[in-house]
Amino acid sequence: MHDDQFLAERFEEHRTHLRSVAYRMLGSVTEADDAVQEAWLRLARTDTSDVGNLGGWLTTVVGRVCLDMLRGRKSRHEEPLEAEHLPDPVIVSETTPDPEKEALLADSVGLALLVVLESLSPAERLAFVLHDMFALPYEQIAPIVDRTPQTAKKLASQARRRVQGATPNPNPDLAGQRRVVDAFLAAARGGDFDELLRLLDPGVVLRADAGETMRVIRGAAAVSGQAETFRRMATLCTIHPAVVNGGAGLVNTLDGNPFSIIGFTVAEDRITAIDILSDRDRLTRLDLSAILG
Known part of the structure; x- marks a missing residue:
């Protein structure tokens, strides 16, 4: 040879x-x-x-x-x-395996951990x-x-x-994570502030990256205060369940185009971190074919 x-x-x-x-x-x-x-x-x-x-x-x-x-x-x-x-999220389908992407994550590196590594x-x-x-x-x-x-x-x-x-240890049960995320979506659609507050860990961190800078909101009360934003997202967008860096997440589209990717960190049946990427330039460069077809 x-x-x-x-x-x-x-x-x-x-x-x-x-x-x-x-x-x-x-x-x-x-x-x-x-x-x-x-x-x-x-x-x-x-x-x-x-x-x-x-x-x-x-x-x-x-x-x-x-x-x-x-x-x-x-x-x-x-x-x-x-x-x-x-960081760049790695997105896979909940139903269709993607060995290459799953191998990239191996032991599951959540977005919350990668954000800490960035610092x-x-x-x-x-x-x-x-x-x-x-x-x-x-x-x-x-x-x-x-x-x-x-x-x-x-x-x-x-x-x-x-x-x-x-970075609290996330719940390893993906189905359990999904139940919490689904409950969060239902509360968001209904504008149920009390239910949102119940689902959020007291120390929850929301990070929203729209491109120019990253907005960070800390604490359950402050994150629940974004209830109207969550409600608009849940009612206006088409929501596609996905696995984002090994955890339950969402790929949201508006008029067929990627609008945002949300990764959730769930520990002990509460959401400890919400990471939202809505930078259009970066969204267009991500491979979402397994989720959007």
Whole structure:
């Protein structure tokens, strides 16, 4: 077999894993694919004859590429910043499996978690993602961030504290999540403020990304105060149930065109986060064919 073909086949064996790493690092499907492509280019021009673990080598390369991309976003400094936009959602049908998208999420990375990751410094994010999500040892992470293993461990620990404090564990039962979301929709259509309040966790966070900036509303009373907005959405739009980043969600259309995507985080039968993407430019770039036909 030709050496280039053999190398390409070995790379393809790792592509799904590399896309998962890059998506968690970048929160963007398009940028994740760009990072994986860059890893292939680097592999193609590198002598890897002495590389014993190609998967580990490629993971390290993708990590470096993603770190450079993140630093480009936050070129002023590496202090944690509030996320300015929602990450790209990954949408699948509740009834039609999509192995490629499901593999991208693997253990289900909800939008709420990705939003928290967006607020980490690039080095914190890389250390946390590679160690906590993909079990890469700190000795391999340290050279990527140009730190010692002890410092890499500290970076991951800092990120872990922020993640654990900001993202309650969602209900793993998708059917149970859907029941809560359906009840939310029924309350929205009926303008039932009290029922909306009952369904919302006291610390619920609503994030609405319309393109220019992300609006954030915190607390059950404040989110319930958007009842009229929810009612208009529920009555004017055609609502398509979907799985958004592993959780119950909605794809809403108006006159046949994508209007918004909503991801819900449900924990203990209450909604802890609502993430709404209504940026028309980004909506047109998402693959919604499995939901809209």
